[in-house]
Amino acid sequence: MxxxxxxxxxxxxxxxxxxxxxxxxxxxxxxxxxxxxxxxxxxxxxxxxxxxxxxxxxxxxxxxxxxxxxxxxxxxxxxxxxxxxxxxxxxxxxxxxxxxxxxxxxxxxxxxxxxxxxxxxxxxxxxxxxxxxxxxxxxxxxxxxxxxxxxxxxxxxxxxxxxxxxxxxxxxxxxxxxxxxxxxxxxxxxxxxxxxxxxxxxxxxxxxxxxxxALDKGVALAQLSKETIECYRHKMTAGLKDVPLNEFRSYIILIVSANGDLKYMEPYEKDKHELYKVAMTIISGCGINFIPGQIAGKNVDTLVYFPVDFSK
Structure with missing residues (x-):
């Protein structure tokens, strides 16, 4: 042996x-x-x-x-x-x-x-x-x-x-x-x-x-309604109220499923002002919808780094 x-x-x-x-x-x-x-x-x-x-x-x-x-x-x-x-x-x-x-x-x-x-x-x-x-x-x-x-x-x-x-x-x-x-x-x-x-x-x-x-066709945002835009503005303004920043971008990691639903969500980085928490509530609570990505003409579950911008 x-x-x-x-x-x-x-x-x-x-x-x-x-x-x-x-x-x-x-x-x-x-x-x-x-x-x-x-x-x-x-x-x-x-x-x-x-x-x-x-x-x-x-x-x-x-x-x-x-x-x-x-x-x-x-x-x-x-x-x-x-x-x-x-x-x-x-x-x-x-x-x-x-x-x-x-x-x-x-x-x-x-x-x-x-x-x-x-x-x-x-x-x-x-x-x-x-x-x-x-x-x-x-x-x-x-x-x-x-x-x-x-x-x-x-x-x-x-x-x-x-x-x-x-x-x-x-x-x-x-x-x-x-x-x-x-x-x-x-x-x-x-x-x-x-x-x-x-x-x-x-x-x-x-x-x-x-x-x-890996995608042939990327994940996209569905058209935003007036209600979604107003919800985003309201949460953004409230989140920046006591924050000494004029602008900020928070990246949120998402898994957008083949049918457009969210399977997973977490912050890419946790900022000290906790604006990442506001960004997550904007995504989950303001009626934002996604169009799934595709490979070879078929919808697939996709990992996305989604930016949420804040400005005063």
Missing amino acids: KTIFLLTLLLTFQVPGLAQFFSGEISYTVKIIPKIKNLNVDSILNQQPGTTSVYAITNGFYKSTYFKNGEVTYSYTYHGDTKRMYDEVAGKDYISFRDSRKGKTSRIRSIIYPDSTKVILGQKCFLVERVYEGYISKTYYALDLKIDPESFSSHLVGDWYNQIKEVKGSVSMTSINEYTTHFEINEVTKLTARPLKPEYFALPDKLIVASES
């Missing part, structure tokens, strides 16, 4: 002539290196989905799970068969999906430096530099550790398929993103090769809804 297990483990790495690709888990950690004095590094790290992550991958599937202080904060899972990326935030009762084929990129150029090498966790790596609008990325890819790029040919989000195709499937071992104020470094801390079946990437039993980016 030990011999069979060892053989299976070894074959998960690419072997010349056998066309085997990496399957398993890759652990990463993120670091922030400031370029300017007095940069609030903790604030930048708090904006990250996690300070460590585990990336599980096999042909046509992957899952990236993020952690802060040892607890899961967020994950996204790619299913090549559905061509969807499923986003799950810890503590939420729903999962939203994006269409992996609807990708945009701000990449300006890329250069491969095959002779600029370093060894990371025993893997000889080469450098690729990519210039984007707003930052420069330098990534070290393992020369002999590969995934099958064609099994991710529908993954255009993040320009990912084009990136892994460019490096012939090589696995990223360290990336260094340079911004105006700091460097963001993601580096591999552990490699665990093992076979992963599609069942490993199964989604938990939660409500699954479309993100707005």
Whole structure:
């Protein structure tokens, strides 16, 4: 049994002539290196989905799970068969999906430096530099550790398929993103090769809804009645009465069902003046109705970030 297990483990790495690709888990950690004095590094790290992550991958599937202080904060899972990326935030009762084929990129150029090498966790790596609008990325890819790029040919989000195709499937071992104020470094801390079946990437039993980016036709507001407009104005004026603000915008997270009803509502952020509570009462109590979003001509449940504006 030990011999069979060892053989299976070894074959998960690419072997010349056998066309085997990496399957398993890759652990990463993120670091922030400031370029300017007095940069609030903790604030930048708090904006990250996690300070460590585990990336599980096999042909046509992957899952990236993020952690802060040892607890899961967020994950996204790619299913090549559905061509969807499923986003799950810890503590939420729903999962939203994006269409992996609807990708945009701000990449300006890329250069491969095959002779600029370093060894990371025993893997000889080469450098690729990519210039984007707003930052420069330098990534070290393992020369002999590969995934099958064609099994991710529908993954255009993040320009990912084009990136892994460019490096012939090589696995990223360290990336260094340079911004105006700091460097963001993601580096591999552990490699665990093992076979992963599609069942490993199964989604938990939660409500699954479309993100707005996945829609062919977006969620829309139904025509507002005079009563709805007056209700909105009344609640807005009352909410701003003792608040030292002339203008404010509160975003409310909604799930608009396939029949236009609201399945879920919560604030995106809770402001100190509690205007988010007023925004929620406006949505729920002023007769605001929605026209559901569509994919391929069919109404779908959709996650919406709905803005409610306040002004004196």
